[in-house]
Amino acid sequence: MTSTIARHMALFAVLLILGQITGNAQVSVPQATCRTGVSECDLPKPHDVMRFPLVSPSRKQVLDACRARNTNCDALVLTPAEASALALANHDNNLSICMDASGKCDHGLLTEKEYGKVALAERMQNRSHCMEGWSPCDLSLLSGADMRAADHAGEERNVSNCTDGMESCDSSRLTAVQLSTVARAAAARNYWDCQSGSGVCDHSRLSSRERTAVAQAEHQRVYLACQNGTEDCNRSLLTASEVSTLDHAEVKRNSRACLTGYGYCDRFRSAASSAAGEQYAK
Helix, strand or coil, rough: CCCHHHHHHHHHHHHHHHHHCCCCCCCCCCCCHHHHCCEEECCCHHHHHHCCCCCCCCCCCCCHHHHHHHCCCCHHHCCCCHHHHHHHHHHHHHHHHHHHCCCCCCHHHHHHHHHHHHHHHHHHHHHHHHCCCCCCCCHHHHCCCHHHHHHHHHHHHHHHHCCCCCCCHHHHHHHHHHHHHHHHHHHHHHHHHHCCCCCCCCCCCCCCCHHHHHHHHHHHHHHHHHHCCCCCHHHHHHHHHHHHHHHHHHHHHHHHHHHHHCCCCHHHHHHHHHHHHHHHHH
């Protein structure tokens, strides 16, 4: 048994030397356990040290880890001054988080005076959330006056949502006057959508005068689409005069393209146009 332990310890000493030479850092082994020869002794194997070198973090890395409060922080290696400065920085950072609700607040780190300030800030934040309709909002923390103010703000917000045609509109909460206002706003929105072609148009909700104006606007959009050669063009909806104007403009454009080499040139159309011109001259 003694010779076995001696061989293990000699092997461990060699591994430590190898680790120092290669810069692999120190290896910590429960030497007292190994000296007793009990089964808990687990000396590292050579290939384990070579494959998985243990790199000791630098002092700066330890300080950064402690400031970030992650698992790589080893507070035992800090000097008293560093530990004191770190505790103060963590305390101030936690107080800031508690005051502006920017993260998880650890109330256990607060002093009695700070706890009172944080409680007031949390009540004000909750009141603001309830007034604006944000989450989280705890109505049970509001005073009677704040509760009434939050209800009024919610009613006004709902009227605005309904007037703007938002999905969050709850029309069941509207008064008769508000319903009438919302209906007029919806009609105006529909007329604009029909006129501009930018939304869903419900022609059945248009007045006779509005339908006439919308028909003119839709016709003009089709004509412009045909002028620009876009997919919304429907020549069947145009008048004979408009079709003739478009054809004449296309002949001029094609001739210019064929002469200058700029743009798409339809040689067949150009030849046909020239022949038609000569025939007309005769």
